[in-house]
Amino acid sequence: MEKVVDHALAEKQVRELWEREKIFETKKGSGPLFSVDTPPPTVSGKLHIGHVFSYTHADIVVRYMRLCGHPVFYPLGFDDNGLPTERFVELRREVSPYTMSRSDFVAICREEVAHAEEEFKQLWQRLGLSVDWNKTYSTMSDWTQRLSQESFLLLLKKGLVYRKEEPAIYCPVFRTTVSQADLEDVEKETLFSDLQFKTEAGELLVISTTRPELLPSCVALFYHPTDTRYKHLAGKNAVVPVFGQAVPILADDKVQVEKGSGLVMCCTFGDKTDIEWFKKHQLPYRPSIGLDGRMLELTGPLVGKKVAEARLEMLEILKRENLVIKQQTIRHSVSVFERSKREVEFLMLSQWFVKILPFKQELLTMADTIAWHPAFMKARFIDWVENLQWDWCISRQRFAGIPFPVWYDKKTGALYLPEAKDLPLDPRTDPFPGSVPAGVELIADTDVMDTWNTSSLSPYLCKALYENRDTGVFEEGIRVDGFIPMGMRPHAHDIIRTWTFYTMVKTLMHSNTRPWDSLVISGHVLSPEGSKISKSKGNNPLEPDRLLSQYPADVVRYWTASATLGQDVAFSENTLKIGNKLVNKLWNACRFAQEHFIDVPLQEPEQKGALNEWLLHRLSSMYKQYTAYFEQREFSLALGVVEQFFWGDFCDNYLELIKYSFYKPEFFDAQEVAATRWTLYHATARLTQLFAPFIPFITEVLYQELFKERLKAQSLHVTQFADVQKVFNFEKSETNVKSLLAVVDGVRKLKSEKKLSLKTELSECVIIASQEVLDFLKTQEATIKGISGARELVYATQSAGSSFIEEHESVWRATVCLS
Structure with missing residues (x-):
């Protein structure tokens, strides 16, 4: 063996060995299969140290299970469809999907993600992930699209997917609907304004609001049924300032009496409460904000302005007309889209939804059948499920996503659906493959699916890889051919409410079983400022490539392995x-x-x-x-x-x-x-x-x-x-050798206290202990002499003092007392 190992050369040779001998190739051997539902990294830039952290955790467990004798199936996917990939391609290639055909843009996306995925693979191999690289998938690939579209059609047939014109969470920046799981709550500072309204009879009213730009969308005023200040207004109408529409004054117990004046306006739509009132009281829909995030013609003087500009302009108009009674600056919680970091709006759109609200209890029960590591992470899932308020909206108004395989009768809206054998299809470019009655004109669904709608099928994608097929993977049953539940799902804690939850939804609906036997949930690597390191935040001071050039891969893996599972750690x-x-x-x-x-x-x-x-x-x-x-x-x-x-x-x-x-x-x-x-x-x-x-x-x-x-x-x-x-x-030997180690430690300590070299020779070492211990130590005399440097050993059973070392004429003598 060389005195010093050349790590760069050694790692290269080891990787070549693993590849040449196909060490990590899936082998369907005896014993229970240990399969891993590895998180497909989002192809939206370079990998960061957080990926190194969590993916190494998974690999450590996989390598352990392989050594335990389990046949291992360890695939890897790439999540390369959807908004994050689109933004990555737009920035990297300096193109816009709005200035070219969808097919041209998707072609560019496929070209770019192929390069990015190869970079990802090279980094994972440098890190030593023991993945079977013959078993990979891409959420943009044709066969993945086929499975995703087949899943959609099956759930539609079961009545678990529905389409409805419904208030939807909408991001004006990216011009797409998003789901509840895509939102973050942030504290923001804003103006809380008291505005003057009047009843039709001229009675003055005060409405408190943070969204004056939505006055043109005001459709009702509400007060609490027990609020005696406003009971006399029941059945009357108010007139909205500036815009002049008459709106009913209604009672509802969701009004917070202590907030503002206790009288609140309902607009379509300012928040989720507005939506609840809109549905409950069957109010009209008056949209103020368009799909581009700008104000519509209904808003009069605000038309064409962005929301923030319109808010300021509306306040100026109200002030000129002396309709602003009071203003104060407050901090309140608002919902922002996690990608754009901008406030979302609520727009009425025809969207596809997956039913999840009726299955909350089944999902909570399923959670109890999964081993959560660490166990406390299950509480996050429970809290998320218990507080769900919306079905899962899976429609997105984007480009590089999986199309809905749906056509509509232009006159009646009736659905025309393909058969599974015809998939994948893109209705925007492909003709309907079945027969169409004479006189019927079909129009295509132009939306694409939420990327989670596909990545939530990862157990089925893995099943298709394992069995080398891409059809017939959605069989019913407690276990799907012994493959689902899979052995383990590893990921970081931030996607419990998305990937964990959505995958559990899909296996419940398709197979009536849990997706995996266990979850292994990592924490995040924190930046020096204490925030999560991510590609989108741009706060990554440690590029993995650079780190792996400075340190051996084993050293980087050691750092990741030293972290407590589930806990965030600073680098x-x-x-x-x-x-x-x-x-x-x-x-x-x-x-x-x-x-x-x-x-x-x-x-x-x-x-x-x-x-x-x-x-x-x-x-x-x-x-x-x-x-x-x-x-x-x-x-x-x-x-x-x-x-x-x-x-x-x-x-x-x-x-x-x-x-x-x-x-x-x-x-x-x-x-x-x-x-x-x-x-x-x-x-x-x-x-x-x-x-x-x-x-x-x-x-x-x-x-x-x-x-x-x-x-x-x-x-x-x-x-x-x-x-x-x-x-x-050998319990007896363990006990006996403790006394030998006590002698050795005693001599070392005495020499250290005198600042002597541990090799300093002793003329004599006296050992004081019980007769039983001494009888054993006498059998180890050669070892004790060798390590203590003592020429002679003296044994005694009684002593009035403690251990000490002394010098006489440059000769050292030690006494070690074990009693």
Whole structure:
């Protein structure tokens, strides 16, 4: 073995080995399949350190399960349709979908995402993800579109999808509807204005509002039924200032009496409460805002202005007419689209919806059948489901998405649907494939599907990959051919309300089962300012490519593995340094070991000696903890126990204690030295395997150098714990060796207190302990002399003092008291 490892060269050679030998290719072997529903990263720019963080977490678990002997199916997808990809392409190619045909724009998108996906793949391979790269999918591909459109048609047939002209959440910036899950609540400062209204009879009224630009859309005033100030207004009308329309004054218990004047206007639409009142009281629809985010002709002097401009202009008009009674600046919560960070509006549009409100209880029950890691993350899901207020709107007014396979009779609106065999189809460019009655003119649905509507089908996309087919994957049943539920879904906590939730909706509707047996949920990597690092926020100080050029991939993986599952963490360069130290120490420890276990017999010795039995017992106890933590997906704790064992028991104690039996074998029993060589080989192999999920490159190099010839497997990462991690139980030796370590620690401490080298020779070392302990220590005399540097050992059972070290005529003498 080289003294120093060339990590760049070693990583390249290891990647070539894995690819050449097809180490991570899906193998349908014996035992239960462990399948992974890997999150398809959004193709909207470069990957950031947060991706490195969470995807490495998944890979650590996968590598562990492979070593447990499970056949593993570990595919990877790319989420490359929808708004994020469109924006990425627009900026990168400096094009606009509004200035070209849809087909030309989609062609450009496909070209760009192909380059981006290759960059993603190269980064994942550098990081050491053990993905089967023959099993990948793209949400923009034809076969994915076929499955997504087939799912839509099946759910439509079941009555679980419906189309309705309905108030929809709308982003004027991107000119598309969005779903409730796409929203963020933010605090913003605004003016809260008291405006003067009048009844038709001339009675003055005060309305408090933050949205004066919606006065042309005012369709009613509301007061609380118990508010005695306004009960006399029941059945009367008010006149809207400036615009003059008469609106009814109505009572409703959703009015907050203490807010403003207690009299509130309902506009179509300012918020969700307006929508509720609109439906409940069957109010007219008066839109003020168009699809481009500008004010419509109905708004008179505001026409053509953007909402923010119209708000200021409306206040100026009201002030000129002395209709503003009072104003105050307030902070209130508003909903913004997570992509544009701009306030959303509510517009009446014909949209497709998936029914989710009737299934809230079924989804909550399903959540109880899934193992959540960490367990507290389930509370986020429960809170989201319990507070859902809308069915899932899956219509988007965008370009590079999956089209709805629907045509309409232009006169009657009747639906014309293709058969599954005709998919995929784009009604905007393709003719209807079936027969059309004479005289019927068809028009195409021009919307595309929400990207989550497709990525929520990931278990079915994975099933299609696993079985090498893209049809017939939506069979009913508790288990879909034994594939669904999948083994694990890993992702970060921010998409519990989207990807987790929507996927559970789809498997409930298609297969009446949960999507996966377990969820593994990572935290976020935080920027120095304490916010989530993301492509869209532009706050990524650590480009993964640069990081992987500065540090070995194993070191970066060590940093990710050190984080507590589910917790947000700040990036730590200090943790990288600790990881680098570990990798180097493992290499050096194996270099030392290699010198002494060359040609060691494979047969386990019957008599091992107390020190070797102690190590094997401690190693077995650590392995038990290691597996227990991994089964709970607490990989950081699993890393912690193996790392603690490696640094403490193995390096600081065992290697230091046994080296004297190798350097001065004449003082030791030959049979015990042979047992030590066997134990050293066995322990080193086990540690290499236990570190493998975390630092796969250096451990693979060590395996190829030291263990492949005997263990035979082409790669460390397809060996199995059952063949390497033998369980030993030597409780008595563990107890006995504690006293030996206490002597060693005592001598080290005494020398350190006097600032002596640990190699400083002692003329004599007196050990004071019980007779039982002394009887054992006498069997370890050669080891104690070697590590303490003592020429003679003296044993005693009684002492009136404590441990000490003293010098007489430049000769040092130590006394170690264990009692």
